Amino acid sequence: MEKTKLAFIGTGVMGSSIISHLLNANYEVTVYTRTKEKAKQLIEKGALWAETAREAAGSSDVIFTMAGYPADVESIYFDELGIFSGSREGQIVIDMTTSSPALAIKIAKEASARKMNSIDAPVSGGDVGAKNGTLSIMCGGEKEIFEKVSPILAIFGKDIVYQGVAGAGQHTKMCNQIAIATNMIGVCEALAYAVKAGLEPETVLKSISSGAAGSWSLSNLAPRILKEDFEPGFYVKHFLKDMNIALEEASNMDLKLPGLELAREMYAQLVEKGYGDKGTQALYKSYQ
Structure with a gap:
């Protein structure tokens, strides 16, 4: 797929790094974001600029989207100047936003009706994974289409796994966020305990990061x-959004998740x- 033309809608903390990898791999990438200034460095690197999501998608074969909230995703795809308003047969849309499984299914159905193809492909690994090209990518949709776009995903991803039908990628990402939510409580409480006990936290990390307590959050x-670096690799506000989605889905499945409920309460307070x-x-900050 060397001559495939790409579009990428959303140039945030992670999107910008992903686009840079695609440009470095000599792909033609058209970008769109609501504020052009945020795409300035990417344009200087060779990305093409579009004035709307529709324009970005129009001449592209594979269209990536990565936004903040499900409402943003819905707008990008379904608005008057959205992707579907100017779609053509054979295009592939790949939403990398952590969003609701229901919306992923809605996008897949609309894509199918327009003789397009859709993959929901949320990622994990934060800003570090995006910069290093080592993101974990969880994919839902038709397996044939997943296999077709896998070489492109491999440019910025390391563990790229097909999870099943449309929505399966988003459900898998919910599992990821549930695991992280309570793990972050453990990481923060371990550090708070180390400080109160008069230990050197950096030295404590050397012991526990490589043991049974080890995790991505603990190491990174x-x-x-x-x-005291609290700048975002992944925003608190977006994490809270993810937990709300997960708890809503869990409720629909009649599943109680008390650990996640506690984490959501703590992040809501933040x-x-x-x-x-x-x-x-x-x-x-909750422990200081």
Whole structure:
């Protein structure tokens, strides 16, 4: 798929790094975001600019989207100047936003009706994974289409796994977020305990990061906490959105998740205190 033309809608913290990888791989990439200034560096690197999502998608074969909230995704696809308004047969849309499984299914149905194809492909790995091209990508949709776009996904992803039909990628991402939510509580409480016990937290991390307590958050976010670095690799406000989606889906399945409910309550309090635009490691603020 070397001559495939790409579009990427959404140039946030992670989207920008992904687009850079695609440009470095010599793909033609047309970008669109609501504020052109945010795409300035990408345009300087060779990305083409479009004035609307419809324009970005129009001449592209594969269209990536990565937005903040499900409402943003719905707008990008279904608005008057959205992707579907100017679609053509054979195009592939890949939504990398962490969004609701129901919306992924809705997009897939509309794509099918227009003789297009759709993959829901949320990612995990944060800003570090995006910069290093090592994101974990969880995919839902038709397997044949997944296999077709896998070489492109491999440019910025490491663990790229087909999970099943449309919506399966989003359901898998909910599993990921559920695991992270309570793990972040554990990371923050371990550091708070280390400080109160008069230990050197950096030294504690050397012991516990490589043991049974080891996790991505402990290895990548705990060091940021100790440096008082609460800038976002992934926004608190977006994590709260994910937990709300997961709890809604769990409720639909008659599944109780008390650990996730506690994490949501704690992150909701962070947002109320003005930390919504900080990284998820800002949960440590609750213990200071």
